[in-house]
Amino acid sequence: MRLKSHLKYWGRNAFVWTGISLVCVLGFWIMNELSSAKYIQGIGLASTFLVYLTVVGAFVSMIAVISTFQTEIPRLVSMNVTRKAAVWGLTAGHAATALLHMLLGILIWCIFGIGEAEMVVFIASLITSVMLGFGGFGMLLGASVLRWGKIGTIIMAAAIMVITIGISAFIAMGGKDSFRGFSMETVAELNFWPLALAMAAFYLLAGAAGFMLTRKIEVRV
Amino acid sequence: MNEILTQEKSIYIQIKEMIENDILRNILLEEERVPSTNELAKLYAINPATAAKGVNILVDEGILYKKRGIGMFVATGAKKQIMEKRKKNFYNDYVKSLMAEADSLGISRQELIAMIQEAENEKK
Amino acid sequence: MSELKAKGITKKYGTKEVLHGIDLTLEKGKIYGLIGRNGAGKTTLLSILTSQNPATEGSVTFDEMQVWENPEALKHLCFSRELNQLQGGNANAMKVKEYLWAAATFFPYWDKEMAQKLVDIFKLDVKQKISKLSKGMCSMVTIIVGLASKAEFTIFDEPVAGLDVVAREKFYEILVEEFMETGRTFVVSTHIIEEASDIFEEVILLDQGRILLKENTQNLLERAFHVSGHEEEVARAVEGLTVHHEERLGRSRGVTVLLEPGQRIGTEYDVSVQRVSLQKLFVALCGEE
Numbered sequence: 001m002r003l004k005s006h007l008k009y010w011g012r013n014a015f016v017w018t019g020i021s022l023v024c025v026l027g028f029w030i031m032n033e034l035s036s037a038k039y040i041q042g043i044g045l046a047s048t049f050l051v052y053l054t055v056v057g058a059f060v061s062m063i064a065v066i067s068t069f070q071t072e073i074p075r076l077v078s079m080n081v082t083r084k085a086a087v088w089g090l091t092a093g094h095a096a097t098a099l100l101h102m103l104l105g106i107l108i109w110c111i112f113g114i115g116e117a118e119m120v121v122f123i124a125s126l127i128t129s130v131m132l133g134f135g136g137f138g139m140l141l142g143a144s145v146l147r148w149g150k151i152g153t154i155i156m157a158a159a160i161m162v163i164t165i166g167i168s169a170f171i172a173m174g175g176k177d178s179f180r181g182f183s184m185e186t187v188a189e190l191n192f193w194p195l196a197l198a199m200a201a202f203y204l205l206a207g208a209a210g211f212m213l214t215r216k217i218e219v220r221v
Numbered sequence: 222m223n224e225i226l227t228q229e230k231s232i233y234i235q236i237k238e239m240i241e242n243d244i245l246r247n248i249l250l251e252e253e254r255v256p257s258t259n260e261l262a263k264l265y266a267i268n269p270a271t272a273a274k275g276v277n278i279l280v281d282e283g284i285l286y287k288k289r290g291i292g293m294f295v296a297t298g299a300k301k302q303i304m305e306k307r308k309k310n311f312y313n314d315y316v317k318s319l320m321a322e323a324d325s326l327g328i329s330r331q332e333l334i335a336m337i338q339e340a341e342n343e344k345k
Numbered sequence: 346m347s348e349l350k351a352k353g354i355t356k357k358y359g360t361k362e363v364l365h366g367i368d369l370t371l372e373k374g375k376i377y378g379l380i381g382r383n384g385a386g387k388t389t390l391l392s393i394l395t396s397q398n399p400a401t402e403g404s405v406t407f408d409e410m411q412v413w414e415n416p417e418a419l420k421h422l423c424f425s426r427e428l429n430q431l432q433g434g435n436a437n438a439m440k441v442k443e444y445l446w447a448a449a450t451f452f453p454y455w456d457k458e459m460a461q462k463l464v465d466i467f468k469l470d471v472k473q474k475i476s477k478l479s480k481g482m483c484s485m486v487t488i489i490v491g492l493a494s495k496a497e498f499t500i501f502d503e504p505v506a507g508l509d510v511v512a513r514e515k516f517y518e519i520l521v522e523e524f525m526e527t528g529r530t531f532v533v534s535t536h537i538i539e540e541a542s543d544i545f546e547e548v549i550l551l552d553q554g555r556i557l558l559k560e561n562t563q564n565l566l567e568r569a570f571h572v573s574g575h576e577e578e579v580a581r582a583v584e585g586l587t588v589h590h591e592e593r594l595g596r597s598r599g600v601t602v603l604l605e606p607g608q609r610i611g612t613e614y615d616v617s618v619q620r621v622s623l624q625k626l627f628v629a630l631c632g633e634e
Contacts, residue, residue: 002416005450075444078397078426079451080419219397220429228622231563232543259525266517267543268376269525271563 010093061134069142091207098131125192136206236275353403378545425491480507573599590629601629
């Protein structure tokens with residue numbers, strides 16, 4: 001396995017997807033600047049950004065991973081990359097994307113927030129959990145599509161619908177509001193690390209499952 | 222050398238004959254270098270192995286010889302050799318088939334000889 | 346000497362068997378032509394040879410190494426096939442130059458200069474999105490990938506589909522030149538048989554999932570003949586021979602025969618005996634249902 005090639009390829013991918021998220025966040029910031037001060041400055045604004053980044057990260061995780069599974073894995077196999085290397089490349093690549101998002105989140109907090117250690121830890125764990133969780137989910141779906149074709153696509157579409165409904169419901173039921181009133185203390189009390197670890201384990205298992213599902217796929221025209 | 226390949230004969234035989242023709246026409250002189258198999262392959266858009274097959278027959282017959290590291294050359298006396306070989310083949314390739322065709326058309330031997338004489342007269 | 350060997354390759358889709366126990370050895374330093382009707386199994390076989398597709402039974406080895414999922418073997422191979430233009434999502438937005446970048450990243454012996462030279466020769470716009478390419482330009486991309494990969498064994502699946510005749514001739518010319526310079530093995534599967542036949546040292550004929558023949562092209566054509574004349578004379582001339590693809594018009598009859606060692610056509614009878622082109626031979630052998 002030529003490590004350098006994989007680093008180059010997946011590294012580039014990670015930066016591209018993070019760039020997309022960055023553009024979304026910038027867009028959100030511009031929109032926020034243009035509208036009247038809807039959000040509380042200082043802590044509130046940073047938290048809002050964070051929520052936004054996390055949601056974007058979630059979507060990016062799903063979309064990036066699924067589309068990569070569908071299109072790039074077959075293409076890589078057609079270029080003589082083994083299926084094993086391709087799937088694990090994707091797994092590592094998305095983890096890198098999650099890492100970059102995490103750094104982006106920390107950066108945002110440092111710019112708009114107060115930059116205390118607890119906050120940084122909180123951000124890191126939150127983003128990690130979300131992106132690895134959704135990423136793992138995306139891998140399972142993406143691998144299903146590759147393996148089972150049309151049936152897999154149906155499962156995928158259904159799953160995405162459920163998730164979208166779930167998130168919308170959560171936000172609608174005032175989930176967002178609950179973030180607004182966050183004070184430093186309440187936030188510091190939250191500990192996402194157990195969740196992050198659980199998601200990381202889930203992510204790795206999803207990667208393994210992804211490989212198991214796509215071990216013998218055919219690259220078709 | 223720049224004739225077009227036909228389907229009538231194997232390509233390597235056509236290559237061989239084209240080189241022979243060029244020797245007869247003084248396009249290729251004795252002790253001169255013959256195009257390499259790669260050059261021939263490129264010129265005719267054929268597989269080099271095919272070109273090599275034709276050239277090797279000429280080497281076996283002594284019409285061409287190989288100078289190590291330089292290429293293929295026309296052997297001395299090659300022109301005469303080709304002429305004699307073709308004269309021998311003339312009998313089989315042309316004369317016999319002429320007579321067979323004449324037979325199938327019902328042309329007698331005397332008529333045939335008369336035709337040859339007529340053609341000769343026409344030339345003059 | 347390097348060999349790409351397929352042994353007992355069978356491929357089934359459900360209950361349908363599309364390749365039946367194929368044995369095939371490809372040697373280094375030859376240009377092979379693979380011809381066969383649509384559905385004969387050409388692409389399936391070539392995919393299996395290069396780990397793009399798993400065989401149901403049998404094995405593929407390169408230099409005695411298993412090919413399947415083996416980077417050591419795969420680095421010497423390249424299977425260049427039609428680009429899938431219809432993939433949704435991310436792929437649709439991919440540009441030619443990104444595709445070539447991916448190829449350059451993963452093919453260990455990729456020749457950047459050669460790729461650029463070919464892009465210039467074919468006047469390809471690398472900023473074009475793959476989904477927007479014409480069929481001819483798609484073929485050009487696959488040709489560039491196959492050639493610039495500099496893989497020891499390079500397989501082209503229908504490389505000239507969509508190319509006009511001038512571009513096709515250019516391809517054959519570039520292919521033979523590359524072959525002469527590097528001695529790489531090339532396998533070209535094509536439907537446009539006649540114009541390609543001169544560059545194939547050996548031709549492999551695949552018919553309904555089986556290899557009908559694999560032979561030096563010149564040798565094959567030297568034992569293939571078209572015999573025609575009065576139906577009675579033809580019958581006598583080809584007695585004992587396997588006859589393919591009969592044509593009849595009134596009392597006139599024409600057949601194609603492929604002579605086995607020791608066989609001959611009865612030329613003492615009043616028949617015309619002509620050589621056959623590779624294309625006509627192929628149709629004669631594989632044309633009937």
